[in-house]
Amino acid sequence: MQERIIGRYVVNDVYDPNTKELIVDTETMITEEIADKIVNAGIEKLEVRSVLACRSKHGVCQKCYGMGLARRSLVSIGESVGIIAAQSIGEPGTQLTMRTIHSGGVAGVADITQGLPRVEELFEARKPKGVAIISEIAGKVKIKETKKKKEVVVTSKDDSRTYTIPFGSKMKVKDGDMVEVAQPLIEGSINPSEVLELKGPEGVFEYLTSEVQKVYRNQGVDINDKHVEVIGRQMLKKVRVEDNGDTHMFPGSLVDMYEFEDINNEAIAEGKRPATGKRVLLGITKASLATDSFLSAASFQETTRVLTEAAIKGKVDDLVGLKENVIIGRLIPAGTGMKKYQDLHISTEKKLEEVADTTEE
Template sequence: ALPVKAELVVEDGKVVHAGDILAKIPRELAKNKDITGGLPRVAELFEARIPKDQGIISEIDGIVEFDTDIKKKQRIRIRPEDEKGEVKEYLIPRGRHVTVHMGEYVRAGDPLIDGSANPHDILAVKGTKALQKYLVDEIQQVYRLQGVGINDKHIEVIVRQMLRQVSVEDPGDSSFLIGQEVMKTEFDQVNRQLLTEGRNPARSKPKLLGITKASLSTDSFISAASFQETTKVLTDAALGGKYDTFRGLKENVILGRLIPAGTGYGNFSDSEYELNGAIDPEELIRQRQEELEAMQNEMGITAGTIENLNQEAPAKMAPEATS
C-alpha cells in the first residue's frame, strides 16, 4: 500500500526492475497547529470559499467503479442501482488519496477522496440542514482543539444569516425573474399569498453567501453602508430609489432609535412579517377566558355564586369582630 499523497511515477503495464522508483512523496512544510493556524480555516468557512485542497463528494447513491486514467488523472464512476439513472464520473488528480474501493456502495454526500468538502457542493447534494450542521461542526472543531468552548447557538445565528437568500428557479405566477436572488422571508411571503389566491407558487434553491456578502446584501442600505463599500452602497441606493424601513437592529442603533425588541417592539407590532405559529395576544386571552368559564361551569360555579359568596363573607365576619 502506498502512503497518503504519494505520486506514482510509473504507468500501468510498464515493466519495472528491482530498485526502480515507483512513487514519490512530496515534501511538505511543517504546519502550524495552534489557534492561529486554525483561524484561516474559520475564515474560509464563514466566507464560503472553495477549500484549497477541495475534497470530492458523491452526488448520487451508487456503486463505485474505477476506469482507465485520463491525462494522468484517475477516473471514478458512480453507477446508480437504477439502470435508468445517470452515471456520474469524477476525475481525481494525481497524489490525492482515494477513500473508496471498487464495488463499494456510497451514498450521496459521501467523500470520494481526502480533503475538506466544498460547502456549496454539500448544499447542492444534501441540502440546507446538512450544510448548517457541517459548518457548525467544522468551526467548533477549530476552537475545541484549543480548549475553547463556544455555545453552538452563536455560530448558528451566523450560519442562518449566510443562508437567508434563495435563487429563483421557476417564478410561477409571481413577479420574480429566473435567477433572481431574493430574501427567503420575502420569497415565502409571496408564495403564501399566491397559494391563498389559488395561483402557482414560485420555486427556488437555497444560496450560500459569505458573511461579507451577506452583510452587504441586506435590505437596509444604512446597515450595509456601515459595514463596507460605503460609497458604492449609498450610490446604488440613491440610483435605485431605495427606502429603508428600519426593521433591523443595526440601522436603529445607528439612528439612535429603539431597536425592534423588548420595549421597542411596540413600534413594529403592525409589521407585515408574521412568525410561523405565532398567536395573537388578544386571541390568547379570549381562549383563556373561555377555558376558565368552562371549568367554572363544570364545578357548578357561576358569576352569581361568586358574588353571593363575596356578600356573605363580611356578614359572617361581623359577629366575630364585635365579640
C-alpha cells in the same frame, strides 16, 4: 446527543418507548435531568426546535433559540442573540493558529488550511483550496486504474457516476466501499455550495457546524452549536429566483426565503403561476450586504455603492435592527429598548407618600 439537546424544545411530545410515559412535552425546555431520562430510555433520534427552521421574520423566537447560555434559563425577549453569537465565535478566534499545514506531495492538493483561515473560509462560504471530489449519489465504489488516469465509479441501484481522480491525490475510499451522498472520495476540504446542492440546507449546515467545531476543539475551545446556528441562519436566508412565474420578482435576484414563500402563496391563491428559486449559501460578508436595511449595509462595506443603489431604488429602511438605530441616534430595539417596554406605567404615588411619612417622623 445529550449535550446537544439540553436547553432546547422538542417538536413533538416525547414518550418512553418502554413504559409509554411522557418524558417531555413541547412546552417544556429540556433540562439536564430530562436529557438523562431521554438517553436512558434508549431514544437515539430526537426532533428539536432550531434557529435554522425558525419562521420569525425579524430575529428568532424564544422556543427556537431555547436556553440563554449566560443565565441557563429561557432566553429573554429582546436579547441580542446575534451579537452574542458573533462574540462567542470571534473572541476564542484569538486563540486559534494562523497556519496552513503543508504535507509532502503535489502542492495545493494536500495543503490543509487550519485555524483561523479555515474558520474564515467556512463563514465566507469560499471554495476551499484543494477541493475534495464528493460523491453525488449513494452507492458502491469501484476503482479503475490505467497508466494514464485513475477513475472512481460509484454505482447505485438505478444510477452510476464516474469521477476522474487528479494525479497525486490521496484516496479516502477503497474498492468495494459503500459511500453516502456528499461523502468525499479524496482527501481535501469540501465545497459547502456543493453540499447545499446535494443535501439541502440541513446538510450544509451540519457540515459547517462540524467543521467550525473541529477547528475550535483542536485548540481546546468549546463553542455551543447554538451560536453557529444563528450565523448559519443568516447565511442561508436568501433564495435566488430562477423563474419569476407571474410574480413581480426578477430572475436572478436574491429574495428573503420567507418573503419568497409569501409572494408565491399570494400568487397561488390568485390562480397565478408561482416563482421557482434555489436556496443559496452566502458568505457572511455578502449576507451582511444583502440585508434589507441599507443603513446597516452601508455601515459595513461599499458605502457609496450601497447608498447609491438605495437612492436609485427608492428604498425605505424600517429601522428594525440595531446598527441602523445606532447610526441615527435612536434607542436600540433590544433589551429594555424594545417597544413593549416603552409604554410601561410605573406608579410612584404610593412610594412618594411613604417617603413623606418617613420624613415627617
